[in-house]
Amino acid sequence: MTASDPLADIRASFFVECEELLEALQDGLYALEHGTGDGETIHVVFRAVHSIKGGAGAFGLEHLVQFTHQYETALDAVRSDRLAVTPDLLKLFFRAADHLSDIIRSAREEQPFATSISAPLLSELTARVSLEANQEAAEDIDFAPIAVNLDFSEDPLSAKGAQLNHFQISFTPEPELFDTGNDVPHIFAALADLGELDVQCDTSRLPTLHQLAPEAVYLSWSLSLATVVEEAEIASIFEFVEGLCELDISLRVTSDANALGSEPVTSDAMTPSTEPVDAEPQSNPQQSHRDTRQQTVVRVDIERVERLVNLVGELVINQAMLSQSMQSAGISPHSEAMNGLEEFQRLTRDIQDSVMMIRAQPVKSLFQRMSRIVRETSASVSKDVRLITDGETTEVDKTVIERLADPLTHMIRNAVDHGIETPATRLAHGKPEQGEVRLSASHRSGRVVIDVSDDGGGIDRDRVLRTAKDKGLVPPDANLADTEIDNLLFMPGFSTASNLSDLSGRGVGMDVVRTAIHALGGRITINSEPRQGTSFSISLPLTLAVLDGMVVDVSGETLVVPLNVVSETLTLTENNIEMVSPGHWVVRNRNGFLPLLDLSAVLGYRAERADFTDRIALLLTLEDDVGVALVVDEIHDQRQVVIKGLDDSFYRAPGIAAATILGDGQIALILDPADIVAHACSLGAHPPAHHRMEA
Amino acid sequence: MSLEILAVDDSRTMRDMIRLALEPVGFTVHTADDGVHGTEVLEDIDPDVIITDINMPRMDGFGFIDAVRDGNRHRTTPILVLTTEAAPEMKMRARSAGATGWIVKPFDPTKLVKALQMVAG
Known part of the structure; x- marks a missing residue:
C-alpha cells in the first residue's frame, strides 16, 4: 500500500x-x-x-x-x-x-x-x-452532495474572447465589518484577481489625529473594475460582508476583452489597512486550561503490528536459545550472566505482553452487533427480548474478536429463538413478559470468558434425547445424565429443529459453533436449568499468537500438544490398560475407558507397538467431552510457544496445526488433537468414546 | 501565497478533507477536534485563518468563535465557518458571533482556497 x-x-x-x-x-x-x-x-x-x-x-x-x-x-x-x-x-x-x-x-x-x-x-x-x-x-434537502474535485486550475482571465465588463463599485464599511475579522484590503485583493482594478479612497470624513477614534471607520472607496466575470461573481466576493457595509455595484460599459490593458491604469490611492488598532494591552484573559483531552489514539497499519508480534516472537525464541547454550556451556546459574539473562527474560515477557495488548480490542463493538441480532431476531419471532451486556471493555485479540462474531451471532439467535419462551408461556410461568439474554465478558486466569445466557425455559432434555435417538446419535437404550444430554447439542448432525424456523435453523448446528470456538483454541460448556434458562460459557485464549503447550517426544520428534485439551498425564501399567480387540487398546481412568492411540503410529513415524506398559499417556478432553489417550515417549515440559503458521507451500499433514521454534532452535510441530482423533478413526482405530459413558 | 490554517472539526474525515484540499496548494494545516481543543491549540500558534465546524462536542463552533474573539491575540484573525446548513439565520448567527465568512459543506476545494485567500488578504 x-x-x-x-x-x-x-x-x-x-x-x-x-x-x-x-x-x-x-x-x-x-x-x-x-x-x-x-x-x-x-x-x-x-x-x-x-x-x-x-x-x-x-x-x-x-x-x-x-x-x-x-x-x-x-x-x-x-x-x-x-x-x-x-x-x-x-x-x-x-x-x-x-x-x-x-x-x-x-x-x-x-x-x-x-x-x-x-x-x-x-x-x-x-x-x-x-x-x-x-x-x-x-423543505427539500438543500444539501446536495458535491463529489470533491481537487483540480486547482481556474483562471478568470484565461477565458478568451469574453466580453470585458467595466463595473463601478462604491463601498463603505460599517465598524461591524471589522469585528468579524473581515478586512478591506483583502476584499480589494480578491477583486484585483478578477481583472484590472482601480481604487479611489475617499478620506474626506477623516478627522484630525487628536480627534481620531482608533476603531471608528471614516473611509469609503470607489472602485472601477474591468473584468470578464459577471456581476454575480463580484457580489460573491462581498458575500461575507453583505449587510456590514454600504455597497453598490453597477455595470458601466461592456467592451471587447482584447482591449484589456489599453486603458491607463491609475492606482494613485493607497488601500490603507483599516485594521482596528489593538486597544490598551489588557491582561491576557487566560483560557481555562482544562485538561479534558480525550485519550490520544494512534492508528497503525495492522501489518506493522503483526510484524512487531512476529519479531517479539523471534526474540523470545532467541532468548530461550541463548539461555540453553549458556547452560550447556556450564555457566553457573548464580553467575551474574545468568542473573542478567533472567532479568532480560522478564523484560522480554513484558514486551511480549505489551505487544499483544496492541492487538487487543474491547469486545464492545462485537457486543453492539449482538444487540442488533437480538432486536432483529426477537422482532421476527414476535418475542420481546432485551440484551444485557456486561464487561464490554474486556480486551481480546482483534483476530479472536473477528472470528467470534459468527459463532456468537448463532448462539444469540438460538437463545432468542429457542431459549426464550413465547410471551404467553412466560406469563404462565410467572415470568416477566420480556425475556432477557445476557452477554458478558471477563478475564479469568489468563483467558477470556464469554458467557451467553438466557432466562428462558432451559433445554428440553426429553426432546433432545428423543431426537438424538431418532437420529441414531446415541443407542436407543442409552441412559444419559443431564449434562450428557445437554452436550448432545454439540454433536455433528444434531438439530433440534422439528419446526425449522427461518432464524437459528439455517442448517447450522451448535457443532459448528463448537468447531469455531475450538479453532480459536477455546472451550465451550453448557449449563441448563429447566424453567431457569440456559447458559453457554466460552473460554478463549487472549491471543492466537502464542499457545500454552506441552512439549513431548515421539519417536525422536519433538511435538507440542495444546495444553487446553490435556486433562491429565498417566503412566500406563498392566492394570489400567486393556486390549479390547487386536490392535485396539483402552485405558481405564476414573470416568471409565478411553481409547488409547499410539501417537507415533497415528502420525506414521513407525508401526504401532504391541505393548504399552510403562509408557506415558496424555489424557485429552476434546470438545463435546470426547476423551482419548495419546501415548507418547516422553514429556519435556510445559511452555508458551510462539505459533508459526504453516503456509500453503507445506504439505497439509493430518493432525498438524502449525509449527513453532523451540529454545534450541529446533522446529517442533503443533498438534491439532481433534484432527489426530479424526485421522486415527480413518485409519481404523477405535472411535473415541464419550468420556463419562460407561464402556 | 502560503497560509497557516487552523481547522477545528470533530469529524476526522472532514479534517482529512481540509488537509487534502489545502496542503497541496502549500498551506500549513493545523487541526483541532473541538472548540476546547481549538482554543488550546491557539495558545501555541498564530494562524492566518481559522476554519471551524459548528456542531462539535464540549464547545461548539459559536462558543469557539466567542472564545477566540474575546481573547486579544486572535481578535482579528479571520474565521470561516464550515456549515451544512446554508440557512440565512445560520449565517447571521455565525456572523454575530464574529465569524468572517462561511463555507457550505460539502465544500469545493477550489472555493475553499479562494475564500481563505480572500479573507487572509
Missing part, C-alpha cells in the same frame, strides 16, 4: 470513522433507552449522524446523505424539544441506526443498495417530524 490516492485513503478513513460514529450512536440510543444519558446524549447522537452525513456528502454518497438527512431531521426535532422521546420512537431510531450501518457497509464495499429498501424507514422518520407540523418537513 503506497500513498497513491489521498482521496481513497480519506475515504477509507471515513468508513473507519463511520464505525466509531455508529458505535457512539448505538451507545447514545442505549443511554436514552435506559435513562442513563444526560442532556448531552441527544447531541452526541445527533452529531454522530450529522458527521456521517457531512462525510457522505464529500464522497458523493447520495443515498447515505439522503437517509442521514432525514434521520438527522428527526433527531434535531428531539434535540430542540419539538419531539418527545418515547420507547416507540427509540425503537425507530434503533432500526434507523441498524439500517444506517447497512447503507454504510454497502457504500464501503461499493455494493449497490436499493434506495427502495430505505423508503419505509424514511417515511416513518418523516412522519414523526411532520406530526408536529414542522415547516421543515416540506
Whole structure:
C-alpha cells in the first residue's frame, strides 16, 4: 500500500470513522433507552449522524446523505424539544441506526443498495417530524452532495474572447465589518484577481489625529473594475460582508476583452489597512486550561503490528536459545550472566505482553452487533427480548474478536429463538413478559470468558434425547445424565429443529459453533436449568499468537500438544490398560475407558507397538467431552510457544496445526488433537468414546 | 501565497478533507477536534485563518468563535465557518458571533482556497 490516492485513503478513513460514529450512536440510543444519558446524549447522537452525513456528502454518497438527512431531521426535532422521546420512537431510531450501518457497509464495499429498501424507514422518520407540523418537513434537502474535485486550475482571465465588463463599485464599511475579522484590503485583493482594478479612497470624513477614534471607520472607496466575470461573481466576493457595509455595484460599459490593458491604469490611492488598532494591552484573559483531552489514539497499519508480534516472537525464541547454550556451556546459574539473562527474560515477557495488548480490542463493538441480532431476531419471532451486556471493555485479540462474531451471532439467535419462551408461556410461568439474554465478558486466569445466557425455559432434555435417538446419535437404550444430554447439542448432525424456523435453523448446528470456538483454541460448556434458562460459557485464549503447550517426544520428534485439551498425564501399567480387540487398546481412568492411540503410529513415524506398559499417556478432553489417550515417549515440559503458521507451500499433514521454534532452535510441530482423533478413526482405530459413558 | 490554517472539526474525515484540499496548494494545516481543543491549540500558534465546524462536542463552533474573539491575540484573525446548513439565520448567527465568512459543506476545494485567500488578504 503506497500513498497513491489521498482521496481513497480519506475515504477509507471515513468508513473507519463511520464505525466509531455508529458505535457512539448505538451507545447514545442505549443511554436514552435506559435513562442513563444526560442532556448531552441527544447531541452526541445527533452529531454522530450529522458527521456521517457531512462525510457522505464529500464522497458523493447520495443515498447515505439522503437517509442521514432525514434521520438527522428527526433527531434535531428531539434535540430542540419539538419531539418527545418515547420507547416507540427509540425503537425507530434503533432500526434507523441498524439500517444506517447497512447503507454504510454497502457504500464501503461499493455494493449497490436499493434506495427502495430505505423508503419505509424514511417515511416513518418523516412522519414523526411532520406530526408536529414542522415547516421543515416540506423543505427539500438543500444539501446536495458535491463529489470533491481537487483540480486547482481556474483562471478568470484565461477565458478568451469574453466580453470585458467595466463595473463601478462604491463601498463603505460599517465598524461591524471589522469585528468579524473581515478586512478591506483583502476584499480589494480578491477583486484585483478578477481583472484590472482601480481604487479611489475617499478620506474626506477623516478627522484630525487628536480627534481620531482608533476603531471608528471614516473611509469609503470607489472602485472601477474591468473584468470578464459577471456581476454575480463580484457580489460573491462581498458575500461575507453583505449587510456590514454600504455597497453598490453597477455595470458601466461592456467592451471587447482584447482591449484589456489599453486603458491607463491609475492606482494613485493607497488601500490603507483599516485594521482596528489593538486597544490598551489588557491582561491576557487566560483560557481555562482544562485538561479534558480525550485519550490520544494512534492508528497503525495492522501489518506493522503483526510484524512487531512476529519479531517479539523471534526474540523470545532467541532468548530461550541463548539461555540453553549458556547452560550447556556450564555457566553457573548464580553467575551474574545468568542473573542478567533472567532479568532480560522478564523484560522480554513484558514486551511480549505489551505487544499483544496492541492487538487487543474491547469486545464492545462485537457486543453492539449482538444487540442488533437480538432486536432483529426477537422482532421476527414476535418475542420481546432485551440484551444485557456486561464487561464490554474486556480486551481480546482483534483476530479472536473477528472470528467470534459468527459463532456468537448463532448462539444469540438460538437463545432468542429457542431459549426464550413465547410471551404467553412466560406469563404462565410467572415470568416477566420480556425475556432477557445476557452477554458478558471477563478475564479469568489468563483467558477470556464469554458467557451467553438466557432466562428462558432451559433445554428440553426429553426432546433432545428423543431426537438424538431418532437420529441414531446415541443407542436407543442409552441412559444419559443431564449434562450428557445437554452436550448432545454439540454433536455433528444434531438439530433440534422439528419446526425449522427461518432464524437459528439455517442448517447450522451448535457443532459448528463448537468447531469455531475450538479453532480459536477455546472451550465451550453448557449449563441448563429447566424453567431457569440456559447458559453457554466460552473460554478463549487472549491471543492466537502464542499457545500454552506441552512439549513431548515421539519417536525422536519433538511435538507440542495444546495444553487446553490435556486433562491429565498417566503412566500406563498392566492394570489400567486393556486390549479390547487386536490392535485396539483402552485405558481405564476414573470416568471409565478411553481409547488409547499410539501417537507415533497415528502420525506414521513407525508401526504401532504391541505393548504399552510403562509408557506415558496424555489424557485429552476434546470438545463435546470426547476423551482419548495419546501415548507418547516422553514429556519435556510445559511452555508458551510462539505459533508459526504453516503456509500453503507445506504439505497439509493430518493432525498438524502449525509449527513453532523451540529454545534450541529446533522446529517442533503443533498438534491439532481433534484432527489426530479424526485421522486415527480413518485409519481404523477405535472411535473415541464419550468420556463419562460407561464402556 | 502560503497560509497557516487552523481547522477545528470533530469529524476526522472532514479534517482529512481540509488537509487534502489545502496542503497541496502549500498551506500549513493545523487541526483541532473541538472548540476546547481549538482554543488550546491557539495558545501555541498564530494562524492566518481559522476554519471551524459548528456542531462539535464540549464547545461548539459559536462558543469557539466567542472564545477566540474575546481573547486579544486572535481578535482579528479571520474565521470561516464550515456549515451544512446554508440557512440565512445560520449565517447571521455565525456572523454575530464574529465569524468572517462561511463555507457550505460539502465544500469545493477550489472555493475553499479562494475564500481563505480572500479573507487572509
